Amino acid sequence: xxxxxxxxxxxxxxxxxxxxxxxxxxxxxxxxxxxxxxxxxxxxxxxxxxxxxxxxxxxxxxxxxxxxxxxxxxxxxxxxxxxxxxxxxxxxxxxxxxxxxxxxxxxxxxxxxxxxxxxxxxxxxxxxxxxxxxxxxxxxxxxxxxxxxxxxxxxxxxxxxxxxxxxxxxxxxxxx
Numbered sequence: 001x002x003x004x005x006x007x008x009x010x011x012x013x014x015x016x017x018x019x020x021x022x023x024x025x026x027x028x029x030x031x032x033x034x035x036x037x038x039x040x041x042x043x044x045x046x047x048x049x050x051x052x053x054x055x056x057x058x059x060x061x062x063x064x065x066x067x068x069x070x071x072x073x074x075x076x077x078x079x080x081x082x083x084x085x086x087x088x089x090x091x092x093x094x095x096x097x098x099x100x101x102x103x104x105x106x107x108x109x110x111x112x113x114x115x116x117x118x119x120x121x122x123x124x125x126x127x128x129x130x131x132x133x134x135x136x137x138x139x140x141x142x143x144x145x146x147x148x149x150x151x152x153x154x155x156x157x158x159x160x161x162x163x164x165x166x167x168x169x170x171x172x173x174x175x176x
Contacts, residue, residue, distance in 0.1 A: 006084060007084050008119075009088050010136070041157050044154040072168055087129060099120055124139040
């Protein structure tokens with residue numbers, strides 16, 4: 001029997017929509033509504049007028065637990081599991097309190113992914129799957145398998161990796 005191929009999926013910015021969350025938090029804090037197209041190409045940590053806001057939000061309790069799910073992610077991941085070994089890989093160690101929140105978030109929105117297929121790490125270079133779908137190029141440059149860039153606001157000008165625009169594009173890539 002042929003070994004199934006494996007896919008590592010990043011959580012923040014891929015399974016979860018960080019930008020929508022940043023904009024929501026910023027609006028709650030300031031009353032200023034930022035439009036998504038206003039931040040295209042800006043680094044993730046500097047996408048809001050208050051350059052310290054993203055870091056504050058990442059450090060606030062419940063931020064990771066309340067992230068919105070990226071459109072179509074749940075349905076596509078469930079289908080992918082029929083043909084691939086799926087792992088969720090998140091560089092969670094920078095914000096250690098996020099471990100519980102991320103675990104609980106995954107249990108709610110992706111209950112069909114086993115705890116054995118969730119990897120919280122500090123540096124993703126240790127991941128040895130066939131594919132890595134991530135929004136940060138720093139994780140893709142050290143990956144030994146096939147790196148795939150998930151399109152998001154902060155990486156729109158990146159051209160070094162094959163880009164998947166959204167979860168329907170992920171579906172087309174892996175499932176035809």
